[in-house]
Amino acid sequence: MSNETAEVTHAVVVNDEEQYSVWWADRDLPAGWRKAGFEGTRADCLAHIEQVWSDLRPRSLRERMATSA
Amino acid sequence: MNVPDPGAGLSPAKARLLQRWRSGAADGDGPGAAAPTERPIPSYGTGPAPLSPAQQRLWFLEQLRPGSAAFNLSHCAVLDGRVDTDALAGALDDLVGRHDILRTVIDATGGEPRQVLADGARPRLDVVDLTDVPAGDGLATATARATGVTDEPMNLGTGPLARLVVYRLADRDVLLVVVHHVIADGWALTVALRDLATLYAARVAGQPADLAPLPIRFADMAAWQAGGDDPAYDTERAYWRDRLADLRPPELPVDKPRAAEFTYAGDWAPVEFGTDLDAAVRRFARETNTTPYVVLLAALNVVLAMTTGQRDVVVGGAVAGRELAQTHDLIGNFTNTLAFRNDVDPRLGFRDLLAGVRETTLAALAHQKLPFDRVVEELKLPRSAAHAGPLPVLFVLQPGAPAADFAGLPATPVQLGWRTARADLELHLRDQPHLHGGLVFRSDLFDPRTARRLAERFVVATRMLLMLPDEPLGRLWPLPDAETRQLAELAAGPQRDLPPVTVVDLVDRQIAGRPHAVAVTAPGVRLSYAELDTRARALAGRLTRAGLRPEEPVAVLLPRSPELVVAALAVLRAGGCYLPLDPAHSERRNAGTLQRSGARLLLTADKNLTGRLAELGAAPEQVLLTDDWGTDVPDGAAAPVIDPDALAYQIYTSGSTGTPKGVLVSHRSAVNYLLSLVEEHDFDSSVVLGAIASPAFDASVAELFGPLSVGGTVHLVDGDDIADGNRFAAALTAGGATVISGTATAWQLLRRADQPVRINALVGGERVGDDLAAYLVDTQLGAWTQYGPTETTVWATVTRLVADEAVPLGHPIRNTRCYLVDDELRPVPFGAVGELCIAGAGLARGYAGSPALTAERFVPDPFAEAPGERMYRTGDFARYRPDGALQFVGRRDDQVKVRGYRIELGEVTAAAESHIMIAEAAVAVRPDPDGVEDQLLVAYLVPREPAIDPETHLIPDVRRKMRDVLPAYMVPDRFLVLDQLPRTGTGKLDVNALPTPGGNTRSTETAYVAPRTPLEAEITEIVRDFLGLDTVGVHDDFFELGGHSIRAAQLVVKLQERYGVELVMQKLFGSPTVEHLANLVQAGLDRQRQLTDGHEGIRRLVGELPDDKLDALLATLLAERGQAPRAS
Secondary structure, three states, rough: OOOOHHEEEEEEEEEEOOOOOEEEOOOOOOOOEEEEEEEOOOHHHHHHHHOOOOOOOOHHHOOOOOHHH | OOOOOOEEEEEEEHHHHHHHHHHHHHHOOHHHOOOOEEOOOOOOOOOEEEHHHHHHHHHHHHHHOOOOOOEEEEEEEEEEEOHHHHHHHHHHHHHHOHHHHEEEEEEEEHHHOEEEOOOHHOOEEEEEEEEOOOOOHHHHHHHHHHHHOOOOOOOOOOOOEEEEEEOOOOOEEEEEEEOOOOOHHHHHHHHHHHHHHHHHHHHHOOOOOOOOOOOOHHHHHHHHHOOOOOHHHHHHHHHHHHOOOOOOOOOOOOOOOOOOOOOOOEEEEEEEHHHHHHHHHHHHHHHHHOOOHHHHHHHHHHHHHHHOOOOOOEEEEOOOOOHHHHHHHOOOOOEEEEEEEEEEOOOOOOOHHHHHHHHHHHHHHHHOOOHHHHHHHHHHHOOOOOOOOOOOEEEEEOOOOOOEEEEOOOEEOOOOOOEEEOOOOOEEEOOOOEEEEEEEOOOOOOOHHHEEEEEEEHEEEEEEHHOOOOOHHHHHOOOOOOHHHHHHHEEEEEOOOOOOOHHHHHHHHHHHHOOOOEEEOOOOEEEEEEEEEEOHHHHHHHHHHHOOOOOOEEEOOOOOHHHHHHHHHHHHHHHOEEEEEEOOOOOOHHHHHHHOOOOOOEOOOOOOOHHOOOHHHOOOOOOEHHHOOOOOOOOOOOOOOOOOEEEOOOOOOOOHHHEEEEEEEEEEHHHHHHHHHHHHHOOOOEEEEEEOOOOOOOHHHHHHHHHOOOOOOOEEOOHHHHHHHHHHHHHHHHHOOEEEEEHHHHHHHHOOOOOOOOOOOEEEEOOOOOHHHHHHHHHHHHHEEEEEEHOOOOEEEEEEEEEEEEEEEOOEOOOEEEHHHHHOOOOOOOOOOEEEEEEEEEOEEEEOOOOOOOOHHEEEEEOOOOOOOEEEEEEEEEEEEEOOOOEEEEHHHHHHEEOOOEHHHHHHHHHOOOOOOOEEEEEEEOOOOOOOEEEEEEEEEEEOOOOOOOOOOOEEEEEEEEHHOOOOOHOOOOOOOOOOOEEOOEEEEEEOOOOOOOOOOOOOOOOOOOOHHHHHHHHHHHHHHHHHHOOOOOOOOOOOOOOHHHHHHHHHHHHHHHHHOOOHHHHHHOOOOHHHHHHHHHHHHHHHHHHHHHHHHHHHHHHHEEEHHHHHHHHHHHHHHHHHHOOO
8 A cells, every 4th residue: 555665764785896775674685784883864874875885896896996096 | 175074162253254255255165054144036037137246257258259168167077887868858958947057048139138938949968878888988088078078168148057977988977067257157056966866866756855945036036136236335435446457467488479469268287286285285274374365366376476477466265245145045146256356475485475365355345346347447457458457367266066976876077178368477276175276378379388387396395485484585586496497507508618719819820721712702802811910910010119018908990990990909018908999889888988988099080080089078098090000020029918807898888877888808708709699699700700890899790700709701891781681792702602691681682692601691680570580581591690789799699590490699608608587586486577687708807997787787697507697687587488498578678568457568569660661660668648658659651661640540540460370468559650760880779769659649449420321320320329429430349438348249239230240349440430330340241241142142043043053053062061070
């Protein structure tokens, strides 16, 4: 019936490549993802990601490019 | 419905609830179980009597779709021995004597239906001798014959409305009772069998039967019910108005498009609970203080929520309606339909859901008197001729079949199955000896495989829900293992090794291996691989000297030309990120993209561009003009090493938000796609690909590098040539193209060329109609359709088109996975509509400079085998067809709801385009400028030839055609004629640019239009009298004027009598107007005249025939008649 997304608490999640996304705070995380420490509404989480995810490159690439440069 | 043993250990409140429950739910309990309430019912006498509300409903349905067997109730049983047929015939007479409803017919003379006793309608006993059939086949033969009799329509007007048949087998008898629902219900069938058995036993024994006289007749009850509204109606009306506000019927994922009119054609899939699960259901019902019906209803709710993606689930049920004790021993139809509406909250466990379902069920039962038809009329629930009723799903739980004993002969029930469906889906269960029955489905909507899966899902879900009743439903979301496995198999494309190489590596291999092969052709130009290499290296050197950093975007603003290919290869070779812009796009748009991308370097041919871009606020630091690129390959400069995960290109797409966003794609993703071309389309060095896509579209990247990665040739087609079918085809032929990848629009152009091409046809990027697909299959060497968003690298799915098959989305390409999920990213069941999510090697890095948007659309992949993977939410909706093919359903934005129905715009568009005069069409939802409705469905038509006065000719004609093929609720409210459809830069339909219709151009039913023909005038008069109105325009909607369904049926009967023509009530629903009625009557009159003319012709012919010829003719006719199969 009514959309209750606003009530649902989401969490900022991150994988080993330091790619960010959001997931439901009360649901099990898919393998390879961990909580990044921020929880809130979905919109809050996305706003947080906008602030903290400054480099979209996967971590492994970032590290390889740093060594080869 | 079924109830537990009464009373034991209940609180008074519960006992009261139970009593209420039983009075309504007793359909499952059989006679004698209801609470003993009585009230005086006066005798009405044996003359014509009014119909009860339940009878009215049945009579109306008969008018709506005459001649159906959908409302025949039957019971079939094997008798372990020989029945005395004389005694049985006598018992049948006694039964009819006791229940005169059994010799009742419905007489509608004058439009007002009455129930009338008719001696000609006495049911008879037929004895069918099957003793010659070998013993092994006897029962099967009898069952088949019984099925045939059950499926014979009965005539409400003439009767008989009940039949009794004995099939005499070699060793035993089979008994069949069939009775029309208009005079009986499930309870009544039980009464009939019980009384018949008692009367039979008495006849056999030669004694009077010990049956107490009946207190009232059914007709007394019906007349009393019809005499005035029950005082309870007012509170019940208020309850239902509140309860069913904004009701959205379940949107079942049907396999076949809904036709304009429903039929009762049905079939069924077995549902078997087995003894363990049966016991578990009963145990759980006891534990939770409810009934098996409620437990099963709750489980059905969960399955429907999973299947439809809707939490708000409504299921119809039947109540016996025999609250009064006097009714218990009567044959007759007292049933009423109830709507059980529940919210399946995925956060609840099954136990909590069940508590809610129990409450809503009890509340519904407490308001069961108001006839459901009245609820429908008063709440104006969505009504259409395409639906049998406003409740697409029904659930009925019957008690175990009455195992009557015929004077010591044990009778064992035989399941005859279902061949008609009154709703889209009906779950019919019997609760003895253990829960079993069938999921009955409309066979014009569902594939049998889909129904079987649903039935299986229901059983599995029930088991799982009972095992884990406290687990939140959202986590459980139970799917059968087999289904989960099947979904996983369908989700995954072929798994292939993905070598750690770059796009440049792929091209370099060809440069080294085939330096003199032709790499690029364009009008008047031809570049070998070696030449291409030299020029690209020269430019790459210049880019490196310009300080290009790894992954740095280089904007390329060039038309499709050899320079474009050189630029793309050079940018990649220098380690940059290719950012193509299309000179055909507006400069403002290109300037905006340049600005957003922050590109420092721009490659272009246009000297004056810099100044113009600067005016628009875009000022790249360095502009390298094609004239200055040169061919000098710098010596000694080591080419940069490029990481396969580094970016290859960046494509700006305008999303639903309207702001273009830059999709970042790595070499690895691009290489995976390029390698798929070899796998899916046999690309090799002989390929000559006609490049036609806008350079700013990722399909263009594939066009350039697809052939180059296999040693083939890119043939660049000039932009001007693409606008004209003949020039387009000529350009492809001149270049010797062997394959192109085009949008449906491009192929429609080519199709109209005088000299069409015959090549390998790839088509994708927008909806591909079945008609175009059939053309491509017929005329091209091979035809494939492909689908995929830029975010998953060019195309994610592909499939070869096959003749006479609806166009599917295709299967995932190598190293790609496609999932269908609901809003919470859970897998949807097979066949259900879900959002398509794509994962795998093609996944883009994200959106340039937009981490939040990236995080929103690229989400954790909960289905991945490898940890930490992401998937892209496409916003496109799809489902698996019964054959396992992925079928596109619509964009998130295309799933529209108008007047309570979900409408697939694509389906409406296809219907408009099926009109011979229409070249193209689009359909959109727009606000109603007149404010009458919230939203209007608007069709935009592009005629093949300019239409003169479309309002009077073209539009009415298209509307008529669409009414023929679509359900009424899908027929657009407005039609606008356009010269052409607005398109975006990439050639897709620009929905936002479709005009909103102005006010007051409403081409449907609001304006008063006076009758124009004598027939319309007469019918207007009749409708006016009928509804008691002063004015009725020929376009006015009968229902909006206050007519309701029973009145509509009466009107149809009136017209039939007046004009002596057959009218099908259902036809009135699509367009309930005087105009339409007049057309129907006229068509009937015309048909009759033809027939009369035909008879007249034959009469004249016969008159002129010589006698001997006539005799011969008669003899032939009689012989044919003699051979005609007799009705059994």
